[in-house]
Amino acid sequence: MDKITLATRYDDAVSRLGEKWSTWLKRVPEDVKAKTQEVHLHIGGPVVLTGADQIYFVTEKGHVTNVYQDGLPAATLETMEKAMAALCDYSIHSFQGDIQNGFITVRGGHRAGICGTAVLEEGKISSVRDISSINLRIARQHFGAADSIIHSTFAKGAKGLLLAGPPGCGKTTILRDLARQLSSGATGCYYRVALVDERGELGGVYRGQAQNNLGPCCDCLDGYPKAQGILQALRSLAPQVIVCDEVGDDADIDAIKAGVNGGAEMIASIHAGSLSELMNRPQGRALLNTHAFDYVAVMAGRDHPGRIQSVTKVGDLLEDHRAVVFDCDGDLSGNDEVGGIWGPC
Numbered sequence: 001m002d003k004i005t006l007a008t009r010y011d012d013a014v015s016r017l018g019e020k021w022s023t024w025l026k027r028v029p030e031d032v033k034a035k036t037q038e039v040h041l042h043i044g045g046p047v048v049l050t051g052a053d054q055i056y057f058v059t060e061k062g063h064v065t066n067v068y069q070d071g072l073p074a075a076t077l078e079t080m081e082k083a084m085a086a087l088c089d090y091s092i093h094s095f096q097g098d099i100q101n102g103f104i105t106v107r108g109g110h111r112a113g114i115c116g117t118a119v120l121e122e123g124k125i126s127s128v129r130d131i132s133s134i135n136l137r138i139a140r141q142h143f144g145a146a147d148s149i150i151h152s153t154f155a156k157g158a159k160g161l162l163l164a165g166p167p168g169c170g171k172t173t174i175l176r177d178l179a180r181q182l183s184s185g186a187t188g189c190y191y192r193v194a195l196v197d198e199r200g201e202l203g204g205v206y207r208g209q210a211q212n213n214l215g216p217c218c219d220c221l222d223g224y225p226k227a228q229g230i231l232q233a234l235r236s237l238a239p240q241v242i243v244c245d246e247v248g249d250d251a252d253i254d255a256i257k258a259g260v261n262g263g264a265e266m267i268a269s270i271h272a273g274s275l276s277e278l279m280n281r282p283q284g285r286a287l288l289n290t291h292a293f294d295y296v297a298v299m300a301g302r303d304h305p306g307r308i309q310s311v312t313k314v315g316d317l318l319e320d321h322r323a324v325v326f327d328c329d330g331d332l333s334g335n336d337e338v339g340g341i342w343g344p345c
Contacts, residue, residue, distance in 0.1 A: 001140060007033035013110040013138040014039060018086030020079070027062025037140075042115075042133040043080055046072035052305065077130075084131050087112050099128050109139035109204025109211030139204050141212050145170070146177035148308050150186050153295055158182055158191055158241050160260075160292050162314075163269040164278050165299025170306035171269040172245055174299075176202050176212060178267055179243045183215025193218040194239035194264075196229030202245060227251035234262040243267045248283040256292045266292040274298060275312060288314050 001009070010033035014025040017039075025039065028049070035051035049056040049064065056064040060073050075083075087106055088095040098104040103113045115133035118125045153159060161178075165171050179202070182191040195218055197203045203210035203220035210220050219237050221229040226244045230252075233239050242259050244252075247268045259266050270287065272278035275298060279285060287293065293314050300307040 001142065003031065003034040006035075006140065009108075009138055009140055010034070010036050012108045013136055016087055016106045016108065016110060016112075017041075017083045017134075017136070021083055021086075024062055024073075025058065028056075028058065028064055032056055032064050037138055039136040039138070040133070041075045041080065041083060041136075043075050043077060045074055047075070080131055080134065083134055084114075087134070096127060100125055102128075103200065105200040105204055105206055105211075107206045107211065109141075109206065111137045111139070111200060111204070113137065139211065140173075142173050142177065142306065143180075143213075144177065145173045145306050146181055149174070149178065149297060149311070150181050153297070153311055154182075154187050157187055157189075158265045158267075159294040160265050160314075161267045162287060162293040162296045163267070163299065164272040164275070164284075164296055165269070166273040166301060167271060168302050168305070169299040171299060172201050173306055174297075174308075175243055175245055175267065175269055176214075179218050179241075180213055180215045182241055183218035190217045191240045192238060193241045193243060194229075194233035194237050195220045196224055196226050196233065196242065196244040197222050198224060198226050198229065198245070202243070225251075227255035230255035230259050234258060234264065239264050241265045241267060245269050246271065247287065253283070253286050253290060256287065257290050260290060260292045268293075272298075273301065275310075275317065279317070288318060 007030045011026055015022045032049065035054065036049045037052065038050040040048040040050065046068070047058040049058065054066060056066055057068055057072050058064055085092060087104060095104050099114055103111055105111050113135035114128060114131060116128040116131040119127045119129055153161065163171050163174060179193050179195050183193045195202055195214060197205065197220055200222060203214055203222060204212045205220055205222035214220060221233060224232060226247060230242055230244065233242055242264045247256065248270055256266055270278065270284060272281060272284055275296065278296065295311050296314055296317060297311045298309045300309040
């Protein structure tokens with residue numbers, strides 16, 4: 001995305017906080033808007049804008065400083081309640097289920113993390129009151145993020161792929177673009193893709209419509225726990241490819257086995273910073289032994305978000321942990337053009 005588009009996405013995100021917050025936060029310099037990934041509000045503290053490598057505090061006049069100082073404008077209980085009401089389209093009751101889970105997805109695909117006081121019933125969270133913090137993550141879709149995989153590993157068609165990397169390295173961005181490109185015919189045919197989006201980060205669904213571009217042949221199962229979503233997709237959607245984020249528990253692994261038996265290619269991610277870390281984790285080895293994945297792609301890490309460091313055949317990895325198919329320099333650059341569209345797969 002260019003800086004103008006990034007700044008526009010920032011403006012769109014803060015506009016969901018209501019008029020007062022929006023008017024003030026839109027005064028921030030355009031270059032800071034373009035760098036901002038998250039807007040953090042918390043009662044009694046300054047507004048914090050977080051980017052890839054910088055934190056800014058917002059002053060009363062809408063300027064920014066990277067040095068904390070006394071007297072910076074702070075959220076109050078009243079202004080926080082107004083922000084929450086605006087995020088929920090002034091119908092907080094209809095968002096209670098999402099608030100209970102700790103986040104809501106708003107128009108535009110932006111995601112607001114919620115922090116407050118938990119109300120428990122029989123040991124489980126039934127609702128959240130006295131909202132104390134809102135962390136608004138700005139939705140950004142990077143077209144072409146998965147080009148290196150599409151043009152190499154998937155050159156002859158979709159394959160099972162496990163994407164490994166530490167938090168914050170761009171795994172979700174790659175998965176989203178893989179779903180879009182496979183659904184859009186980037187490999188020479190259109191795949192029926194089922195996107196299991198437990199946390200609302202892949203599709204950014206708002207009132208039934210994905211706010212991110214997922215292509216013409218992608219169904220998004222929004223809010224489904226991964227295992228249940230995979231099984232639901234197999235029962236009702238006849239997917240050729242199933243995409244999901246951050247797998248690893250026993251229920252996920254069993255569902256992935258069912259996906260393989262159902263004839264779907266599985267594309268998923270897992271937290272692991274290297275092949276050795278992946279192989280040393282019981283969940284990692286269990287996933288590879290499902291035979292759902294043909295390749296493991298390892299991300300380069302937080303310092304190079306969105307970049308694929310290497311792709312390895314799973315069979316070779318299980319045999320000797322060492323055989324790398326190729327190294328590549330995929331990053332978040334690229335465009336939204338796809339080619340070779342011939343017909344359904």
